Amino acid sequence: MKTAINFSLNGQKISVDVEPYETLLEMLRDRLGVKSPKCGCDRGDCGTCTVMLEGRTVRSCLILAIEVDGQKIITLEGVMKDGDLTPLQKTFIEHNSFQCGFCAPGMILSATELLRKNPSPNKVEIQEALSGNLCRCTGYSPIIDAILEHTKGGK
Amino acid sequence: MPLLHDFNYHKPASMGQALKFLAKYKKAAILAGGTDIIGEIKEGIAVPEALIDIKGLAELKKIEFKNSKLTIGSLVTFSEIIESKVIKSKLPVLIEVARTVGSVGIRNRATMVGNICSAVPCMDSGPVLSAYEATINAKGPKGQRKIAVDAWFLAPRKTSLKKGELVTGVTIAVPDKKHAGCYVKLGRYSGEDLAQASVLVLALPKNIYRIAFGSVGPTPIRARNIEKLINGHLLDEDIIEKAKKLILETVFPITDIRATKEYRMLMCQVMFERGIKAAASRLAGGGPKYGESLM
Numbered sequence A: 001m002k003t004a005i006n007f008s009l010n011g012q013k014i015s016v017d018v019e020p021y022e023t024l025l026e027m028l029r030d031r032l033g034v035k036s037p038k039c040g041c042d043r044g045d046c047g048t049c050t051v052m053l054e055g056r057t058v059r060s061c062l063i064l065a066i067e068v069d070g071q072k073i074i075t076l077e078g079v080m081k082d083g084d085l086t087p088l089q090k091t092f093i094e095h096n097s098f099q100c101g102f103c104a105p106g107m108i109l110s111a112t113e114l115l116r117k118n119p120s121p122n123k124v125e126i127q128e129a130l131s132g133n134l135c136r137c138t139g140y141s142p143i144i145d146a147i148l149e150h151t152k153g154g155k
Numbered sequence B: 001m002p003l004l005h006d007f008n009y010h011k012p013a014s015m016g017q018a019l020k021f022l023a024k025y026k027k028a029a030i031l032a033g034g035t036d037i038i039g040e041i042k043e044g045i046a047v048p049e050a051l052i053d054i055k056g057l058a059e060l061k062k063i064e065f066k067n068s069k070l071t072i073g074s075l076v077t078f079s080e081i082i083e084s085k086v087i088k089s090k091l092p093v094l095i096e097v098a099r100t101v102g103s104v105g106i107r108n109r110a111t112m113v114g115n116i117c118s119a120v121p122c123m124d125s126g127p128v129l130s131a132y133e134a135t136i137n138a139k140g141p142k143g144q145r146k147i148a149v150d151a152w153f154l155a156p157r158k159t160s161l162k163k164g165e166l167v168t169g170v171t172i173a174v175p176d177k178k179h180a181g182c183y184v185k186l187g188r189y190s191g192e193d194l195a196q197a198s199v200l201v202l203a204l205p206k207n208i209y210r211i212a213f214g215s216v217g218p219t220p221i222r223a224r225n226i227e228k229l230i231n232g233h234l235l236d237e238d239i240i241e242k243a244k245k246l247i248l249e250t251v252f253p254i255t256d257i258r259a260t261k262e263y264r265m266l267m268c269q270v271m272f273e274r275g276i277k278a279a280a281s282r283l284a285g286g287g288p289k290y291g292e293s294l295m
Helices: A024-031 A087-094 A103-119 A125-127 A141-152 B015-024 B037-043 B078-083 B087-088 B092-098 B112-118 B125-132 B224-230 B235-250 B261-283
Strands: A003-009 A012-018 A050-053 A056-057 A071-072 B008-010 B028-031 B051-052 B062-065 B071-074 B133-140 B143-148 B153-155 B166-172 B182-188 B197-204 B206-215
Touching: A012 A024, A050 A103, A071 B087, A087 A103, A103 A125, A103 A141, A125 A141, A141 B008, A141 B071, B015 B028, B015 B051, B015 B133, B015 B166, B028 B037, B062 B087, B071 B087, B071 B112, B078 B092, B087 B092, B092 B125, B092 B182, B092 B197, B112 B125, B112 B166, B125 B197, B125 B206, B133 B235, B182 B261, B197 B261, B206 B224, B224 B235, B235 B261
Parallel strands: A003 A071, B008 B051, B028 B051
Antiparallel strands: A003 A012, A050 A056, A050 A071, B062 B071, B071 B166, B133 B143, B133 B166, B182 B197, B197 B206
16 A cells, blocks of 8 residues: 655655555665665665665665655765765775776765764774675775775865 | 565554554564565565554663663664663673674664564574573563563574564663673674674673573573583683583584584684683773674
8 A cells, every 4th residue: 555755855855655565775766766876785785775864874775665754865966065076975086996886875875974973983993884885896995095085184 | 676575564653552553463573673574575584464663662762771770672773782871881792792783784773672583593682682691571462571581582583472572672680790791703704794603701700601602503502501610710721621622512503605513613612712711801801892803
């Protein structure tokens, strides 16, 4: 049975009718056209579907759309300010931190959450924070280097 | 991948309403963090007629410390455990355990109660609750029930929760005496892997220890035989060697995709030795910092 839900997506009010079995990931991509969260493993292991729910990163493939009624969601699209890349994103580009880019939205959201809680993490803390985001191209070093650089530069 | 079947979704606003929904369906499942149940529905392991989302029950979101008892509500996530000041000061080993669960994105959603309700043998919450002799609090149509942790885990994915009951939280009696714990988890790599084997050691004054293993049997294993051997004795190399031999009669792991039985048994000995030494040093005021990996 379809149920109407209301929530905030990147600061915008959204109302949608959803079936109980629709995941948050499916709703974002297929109904609302928000394409930064990706479907990788579809079981919570790879982190490509990461979005922020009430300020914390979550796996949108393991959450039902109906569960987010009344809540705030930020995707990578909402992290950018007025269409501008954030300093962290720019540092990622400078370090060539992505090749195919499939993991990028999740990586950036996880790094953003980490830096909010801990503005100057060390390498181990960065590795720990990103351990749920898999990258099959870079071998992780350019990603970790970018975050370290970002914290040093105080950008 | 779309979910394979349709189900009803209910989000009760009160405990009474939640219990009514549970009674109404033959096969209802509780939804808290959803990190297990949604995956199980996708894989067809769970086929509920209805999901009862308990996230509207504010009373289940609490972490309480009263009369030396720490109660963790069913909706408390692993991230909230890690960030809790009262847990950090009263039971820091619980934070050590929580930090090994999944990844940040999972811990932001997954709950400790969900972990022990799923009761998969490799769960991280089992050994700590076993060693600290926790009680599981459940509510049902007949009222409240307290279940000792030893009676809780029956088999893989099977607990003593009855149909129509809902777990409201877990209570751990924090020892009044000085105490220190240590959780050692073995994964294939560091970061987000499930445990191949795990051990939790609780050290109390006068050489008293409580020991529990995880992921090396169908349920967490409280090693009372080893406790009997070592308790009251000075922890020297001789007694540790004797205890390590006894481990081989205590744990009974299987061979699966993550490790062989033989490897798990050997590693239990290594992890036990490191864990008990670390717990003893922590009790004495030193030792590795909580959260530091010993593997």
